[in-house]
Amino acid sequence: MTEVLLTDRDRFPFDAANRATLASAGVALTECDGHAADAIAAAGREAAAVFVYHAKLTAGLIARLPALRAIARCGSGYDNIDVAAARARGIEVLYVPDYGVEDVADHTLALLLALARRVPASDRALRDGRWLAYAQLGEMRRLRGGVLGLLGFGRIARAVGARAQAFGMELLVHDPGVEEIDLSIAGARRAADADALLAEADAVSIHLPLTAATRGLIGAAELARMRPGALLVNTSRGEIVDEAALAAALADGRLGGAGLDVFEAEPLSPESPLLRMESAVVTPHSAAFSEQALAEVRTRALDDVLRVLAGQSPRDPVPVSR
Numbered sequence: 001m002t003e004v005l006l007t008d009r010d011r012f013p014f015d016a017a018n019r020a021t022l023a024s025a026g027v028a029l030t031e032c033d034g035h036a037a038d039a040i041a042a043a044g045r046e047a048a049a050v051f052v053y054h055a056k057l058t059a060g061l062i063a064r065l066p067a068l069r070a071i072a073r074c075g076s077g078y079d080n081i082d083v084a085a086a087r088a089r090g091i092e093v094l095y096v097p098d099y100g101v102e103d104v105a106d107h108t109l110a111l112l113l114a115l116a117r118r119v120p121a122s123d124r125a126l127r128d129g130r131w132l133a134y135a136q137l138g139e140m141r142r143l144r145g146g147v148l149g150l151l152g153f154g155r156i157a158r159a160v161g162a163r164a165q166a167f168g169m170e171l172l173v174h175d176p177g178v179e180e181i182d183l184s185i186a187g188a189r190r191a192a193d194a195d196a197l198l199a200e201a202d203a204v205s206i207h208l209p210l211t212a213a214t215r216g217l218i219g220a221a222e223l224a225r226m227r228p229g230a231l232l233v234n235t236s237r238g239e240i241v242d243e244a245a246l247a248a249a250l251a252d253g254r255l256g257g258a259g260l261d262v263f264e265a266e267p268l269s270p271e272s273p274l275l276r277m278e279s280a281v282v283t284p285h286s287a288a289f290s291e292q293a294l295a296e297v298r299t300r301a302l303d304d305v306l307r308v309l310a311g312q313s314p315r316d317p318v319p320v321s322r
Contacts, residue, residue, distance in 0.1 A: 002309060003067075005047035006031045007040055007055045012074065018298055025306050037061050044068070049305045052081065054266070059085035070308040072301040075099055075288070078318050079210040079237065093318040094304045098155055099297045100288025105159035107287035108205055108235045111259025112148075112164075114281045115231045116141045116203075121278045138278070139229065139256065141202075144168030149201025151194065152236070153178045153186075157207035161186055172197055195225055203231040210237035220245040229256035235287045238262035247273040250280060261287045 004022070006014060009031040014022075022029050032043040035055035041064040044050055049070040050057070057071060059082045071086055073095040086093050114120055118140050125132050148164045150157045153175040161171045171188035174197045183190055191197035194217075198204060204226065208214045218232075219242040226232070232255060234241055243264050249255045257279040263272075266285055274280045288294075304314045 001026060001028045002048050003028045003030055003046045004049040004051070004305060004309075005040070005044040006051045007035045008053040009033055012053050012294065012298070014298060014302075015295070018302055021302060021306070025309075027306070027309065037064075041065065048309055051301055051305070055080065057081045057086070062086055062089065062091070070094060070305050070314075072305050073318070074297045074301045076101075077209060077237065081318075083318055092308045092314055094301065094308070094314050094316055095318050096297050096300050097316055099300075100290075100293040101155045101159050103290045103293045104156050104235050104287040105163055107261060107283070108156070108160045108233055108259075109163045109167075111233050111235070111261065111281055111283070112143070112203055112205070112231065115233075115257035115259050115279075116143055120281050141256075146170070146202035147172050147200055149174070149191065149197040149204040150188070150207060151175075151197065151204065152207035152209075153182070153188070154207060156235075157205070158186055160205055160207070161188060169203075172201055194222075198222055198225040199227065201230060202227065203233065206232075206234045206236050206240055208236050208240055210239055215239050216242055218242065218246075220248070223249040223255065226255065228254060231255070231257045231259070233259040235261045238264045238266065243272070243274065247277070250274075250277050255279070257281065261285055 004027055006029060010033040019029065030043050030047060032039045040055055041061060044065050046067050047065060048067050049072060050068065051072045051074055053074050062082060062085050068091050070092045071081055073081055076095060076097050076099045078095050081093060083093050118137050122132065122137065144167060146169050148169045149172045150161060151174055153173045165187060172191050173183060173188045174191045174194045217240050223245055246258055250258060259281045261283045262285055274282055304316055308314050
């Protein structure tokens, strides 16, 4: 019987409908908690396909999975998979390109609003028995009339932009790959470059894939170019932002706040200075964790894997190049 492997079963289990779909296709399910390489190699020795959330499928790990025919990334990014190594073995790499668009966009706006309105700090103070006066709250701000800078203008960024416009914000975009017609349709204007966006925006939201070019893109120099008191939100990939430089910019008050759902290393260390800063709002890489989004990503990844195992072409293969 054909076997498939589900990683991170403890956080992202298949539901009864998923299991019934596998059973009706005559496919046996093997599961492992977490995503340690050795655990995956041991559990997936006979697996024809593996479902990946946080696991890093390096060339070395792929080589330890001799029966593999498909890798399904249960998400929209695939920087944790060595696609070239997989394809060299003839392994299909699948993903769900529009997974969680609405959910991540909602979460991005939630972080922006939480920062602008000082919601977490106010909540903590009230629970501690402190009724803060205006001067004690720190600066709160109105979104209407502000400029939201979007680094990247893919599906999620466009959904974020539509939500921000409903709050009366102006959209400023840096994405060299976007056509003028798309900016016009979205009611956005193009920044001359990333530096110009950072200098003008009242809030900056990052929506970029993790590549060699974007790793560490937002460092001390870039943060220094941002407007005094500006807000930074990152719901894309943690490695794009230099966390030490960000913590320093928050500590000295140059930035008004940062809302982060992703981090350089996950889970975030309890020693991170960000956890001790009132101007930082942090969530555990959970932006796409709505029940609806998780159900959809499981079902679509599973259906595409079964197509591959049946000798059919997948609906959502990872593109040959970005």
